[in-house]
Every structure is written in structure tokens, then in C-alpha cells.
Amino acid sequence: MQKLKLIVCAGLMFLISVAAHGQTELVSGKVFAFKDTPIANLKIKAKKSGETAVTDELGNFTIKCDAKDKLVFQADGFRKEVEKVVAGQRLNVKMILLDGERNSEVAILSGHLSEESLMYATSNFLEYNNDYHTYPDIFALIKGKFPGVKVYEEMGAKRVVIRDIQYFSNENNTALYLVDGVIWQDISILTPMEIKSVNVMKDGAPIGFRGANGVVLITTVDDYGKVDFDNKKGQ
Structure with a gap:
């Protein structure tokens, strides 16, 4: 009888563990640079679930991932950022444009920023390009x-x-x-x-x-x- 109880308890713990691991979140947010310049065509990948998403022209995104997942944000010319998923929390992710003219050119060619938006941002909000x-x-x-x-x-x-x-x-x-x-x-x-x-x-x-x-x-x-x-x- 005792052995049967142990088996049942172990089975229940396993099911609870599987259910917890299987919980998913629909996470939304916005990706920007400098003060509030949206970054388009930026790739987001969930580390655990492997799901991916891409930001729209306003920098907005929605991605399905595990409840305790981490999201990786990558864009050409920018520093990679990693953010933890918090249930019910909208993510606003700031990206840092890397130094050098080449990185600015790559960011434009990859469709992350337009030439006009980058010129405006660097002329008016360059001091915001920090990791504070x-x-x-x-x-x-x-x-x-x-x-x-x-x-x-x-x-x-x-x-x-x-x-x-x-x-x-x-x-x-x-x-x-x-x-x-x-x-x-x-x-x-x-x-x-x-x-x-x-x-x-x-x-x-x-x-x-x-x-x-x-x-x-x-x-x-x-x-x-x-x-x-x-x-x-x-x-």
C-alpha cells in the first residue's frame, strides 16, 4: 500500500511539473533606439520555446513563449539584448546602436531604420544611445x-x-x-x-x-x- 502511494505521488508530481513547463505566454512589446525611434524588422527569439517574431515598422511585436522564457533581441548594427519574460508585463526594449559608420549603414540596409530616422535621432538624441x-x-x-x-x-x-x-x-x-x-x-x-x-x-x-x-x-x-x-x- 505504501509503495502504491509513493508511485501515485511521484506520478502527480511529474504531471504538475509537465503542466508548469507547458505554460505559455503571449508577450507583446516595443523595440526602440535612442529616445523613442522604433526599430523595424528586428528578430526576436524565445530561448526555450524556439518561437520567433519580427518587429513591425513601429517596432511593435508579439511572440508566444514559455512562461519563464528569455527573449533574445537581435538587429544588424545593434548590440544584442536579452530580456526575461514576466507574466502580464509588456516589454519595452531599448537597443544600443554600435559605434562606427559601418554599423549605421548596416542598420539602414537591413531595414531596421530609415536614413531619415537615423539622421534625425543622431542629430537630436545621440546622448540617449547609452546602456544606463x-x-x-x-x-x-x-x-x-x-x-x-x-x-x-x-x-x-x-x-x-x-x-x-x-x-x-x-x-x-x-x-x-x-x-x-x-x-x-x-x-x-x-x-x-x-x-x-x-x-x-x-x-x-x-x-x-x-x-x-x-x-x-x-x-x-x-x-x-x-x-x-x-x-x-x-x-
């Missing part, structure tokens, strides 16, 4: 882009240190944060997707004594629509 969105938070972005810069975490709060010495013996060495020309006390609420450009100044003397520990210069994305600046300055 791949970083989990603003501090990881700063540390990743500027290896000499340090990020310390104390009691759950993070701070950026550019010059790892104290300018005044009784003051901390946290860098000054300058966001869109305004001093912020806390930048943790900013997300990498909201950043257009970021840079650091080791010598912030031109800004005054408040920049003595260095300055983090951040420019946010125009009309991003998710930053309430009045509530985030924290001055």
Missing part, C-alpha cells in the same frame, strides 16, 4: 561608469565619494549632487532610465566650497514624466 537602463540603480550606474568613484552604504543610505579624503576634518566627504543645475541632497530616487547624461568633477572648486569633495553632474531625460522635481530636491 541596464543598471539596477543610480549608484550602480555612477560606480560602473566611473571606476575610481566609490559608493558607501551606511544605515541603508548610499552616498557617492569622488575624493576619498575629508576636505574639512569635521565634515564628511560625500560628493555634491547637481541635477539639472540644481543641488540635490539625495539622488537615490532617480532611476537610470531617467538619466540622459552623468559625469563627475573631481575638482568642484569652480562651484564653491560645497563642491570641494567633487561633484556628480546629472542631466535627466527631457519630458520623462516620472520625476517630481519639487519633491525630490530635498534641499
